[in-house]
Amino acid sequence: MSALHSAAPPTxxxxxxxYNVAGYIGEAVDSVLRQTFANFEYLVVDDGSSDxxxxxxxxxxxxxxxxxxxxxxxRGLSAVRNIGVRLSNSKYVAYLDGDDIWHPKFLERQLxxxxxxxxxxxAVFCRSRVILENGTLxxxxxxxxxxxxxxxxxxxxxxxxxxxxxxxxxxxxEDVGVFDESMRYVEDLEMWLRIAxxxxxxxxxxxxxxxxxxxxxxxxxxxxxASSSRALNDLxxxxxxxxxxxxxxxxxxxxxxxxLKYGGDKDLAEEWALKARSVGISRLMRDTSGLRLLFxxxxxPVGREAIRSLQGGTRELLKSANRRxxxxxxxxxxxxx
Numbered sequence: 001m002s003a004l005h006s007a008a009p010p011t012x013x014x015x016x017x018x019y020n021v022a023g024y025i026g027e028a029v030d031s032v033l034r035q036t037f038a039n040f041e042y043l044v045v046d047d048g049s050s051d052x053x054x055x056x057x058x059x060x061x062x063x064x065x066x067x068x069x070x071x072x073x074x075r076g077l078s079a080v081r082n083i084g085v086r087l088s089n090s091k092y093v094a095y096l097d098g099d100d101i102w103h104p105k106f107l108e109r110q111l112x113x114x115x116x117x118x119x120x121x122x123a124v125f126c127r128s129r130v131i132l133e134n135g136t137l138x139x140x141x142x143x144x145x146x147x148x149x150x151x152x153x154x155x156x157x158x159x160x161x162x163x164x165x166x167x168x169x170x171x172x173x174e175d176v177g178v179f180d181e182s183m184r185y186v187e188d189l190e191m192w193l194r195i196a197x198x199x200x201x202x203x204x205x206x207x208x209x210x211x212x213x214x215x216x217x218x219x220x221x222x223x224x225x226a227s228s229s230r231a232l233n234d235l236x237x238x239x240x241x242x243x244x245x246x247x248x249x250x251x252x253x254x255x256x257x258x259x260l261k262y263g264g265d266k267d268l269a270e271e272w273a274l275k276a277r278s279v280g281i282s283r284l285m286r287d288t289s290g291l292r293l294l295f296x297x298x299x300x301p302v303g304r305e306a307i308r309s310l311q312g313g314t315r316e317l318l319k320s321a322n323r324r325x326x327x328x329x330x331x332x333x334x335x336x337x
Contacts, residue, residue: 003186007092007270008039009089010039010040010041010089010090011037011039011040011090011092011111012016012039012040012041012091012093012094012107012111013036013040013041013042013043013084013087013088013089013090013092013093013094013170013330014032014040014041014042014094014095014096014107015043015045015081015083015084015085015088015094015095015096015218016028016029016032016042016043016045016095016096016097016098017042017047017072017077017080017084017095017097017098018044018045018046018047018049018054018057018080018085018098019046019047019048019049019053019080019098020049020050020051020053020055021049021051021053021098021099022049022051022052022053022055023055023106023128024098024099024215024217025044025053025056025057025060025098025099026056026057026059026060027101027135028096028097028099028100028101028102029044029056029057029060029061029102030060030096031096031101031102031103031106032096032102032306033060033064033106034062034104034260035102035104035105035106035107036104036105036107036108036245037105037107037108037111038110040066040086040090040107040245041066041067041068041089041090042061042064042066042067042068042087043067043068043069043070043083043084043087044057044067044068044069044070044098045070045072045080045081045083045084046069046070046071046072047072047074047075047076047077047079047225048071048072048073048074048075053098054069054071057069066108068087070083070084070087075181075233076181076184077179077187078179078180078181078183078187079093079181081163081177081178081179082178082179082181085170085173085178086178086180087092088170088210091169091170091171092111092114092167092168092169092170093167093168093169093170093173094106094107094110094166094167094168094246095163095164095166096164097161097162097163097164099215099217100162100164100212100213100214100215101131101212101213101215102164102211102212102213103209103210103211103212103213105211106126106211106212107167109207109209109211110124110126110167110207110211111124111160111167113205113207114167114169114205117203117205118203119201120200120201120202120203121147121201121203121204121205122168122171122172122195122196122199122200122201122202122203123166123168123169123172123192123195123201123205123206124166124167124204124205124206124207125159125165125166125167125204125205125206125207126206126207126209126210126211127140127141127142127143127159127206127209127210127211127212128140128141128161128162128164128210128211128212128213128214128216129141129164129209129210129212129213130213130214130216131214131215131216132215132216132217133215133217135213135215135218137213137282138216141161141214142161143156143161143206144159145206145208146205146206146207147203147204147205148196148203148204148205148206149202149203149245150193150196150197150202150203150242150243150244151172151243151244151245151246152167152204152246153189153192153193153196154236154239154240154242154243154251155243155246155250155251156254156298157189157193157232157251157254157255158186158189159206160188160192160204160206160212162212162214163188164212164214165211165212165214168195169201171199171200171201171261172195172199172201174241175195175198175199175200175201176194176195176198176199176302177194178191179191183196183231184227184231185224185227185228185231185232186228186231186235188234189235190235192204193239197242223260225265226264229255229259229265229268230268232255233255233268233272236251236252236255237309238290239251246274246276247278247279247283248282249275249276249277249278249279250276250279250287251286252272252273252275252276253276253279253284253289253290253293254289254293256269256272256273256275256293256297257289257292257293257296260273260274260293260296260297260304261292261296261304261308262308263287263304263305263308273293273297276290276293277297282295299322305322
């Protein structure tokens, strides 16, 4: 038997969607190739990049036989992710966005976790460290570990937080379909809700490990807050009637808090806050997001604006520090070499 036919099939298909991320994708690729679990195939699906993304990928991958590059015109994130699913030859699929970074034991620990759990678990996700554009750690994205069902994922508004944190059974996509390519916003949450609500393996399980560096950077996502809020409102309206354990009002707690905190659509913020308050003050006070919502809701408009201004100033200071660090790194290239 030839070596080609005797080789074990890959256990995981790693998919990196890439669009104009030349400044970051080298780190992403390196973090995949450094994985302690090695039986994977690696697809980088370029979404019609106009910068040097493809050249950087090729330089970092070299001749690694696990790697395939898929190029095409600009189609959008969901379409690129779906290409990866359709080309997958493995039992599991994991996405790593082109500007994020995996811990070396991401695959080892995620695989060990899902294979230790009951067979009705369709996906596992880890906690994330949030980093700035230059890699500076900002904070830790925490969520409780353990089992999540449809209600949990809707009420907590996607506790996985980012697409780079999950390992998913390929059979989930076979059961409920792939990402909705017509959606520009909340497509992740919509996909995970379909898995939790309609697949043969509906349980999603959270790890206690921090295994992803999730990068915040200018231009990583189109910040059309009005459109994203409307998309979330439509998703909540269509999915809250399917809640089985938890009251629908809880699904509006976090969106209302975020809208009030960051100054989103005022009418929608008030509508969401009213729905959230329908669960009762005592229920809101038992939840961190509920307490934050009550804080922002009880502030007068002038108080909200004052705090937003302070927050905006802090963000600008962080951006300025980030730019100085990047300039410093550029000016030091070659020193000591």
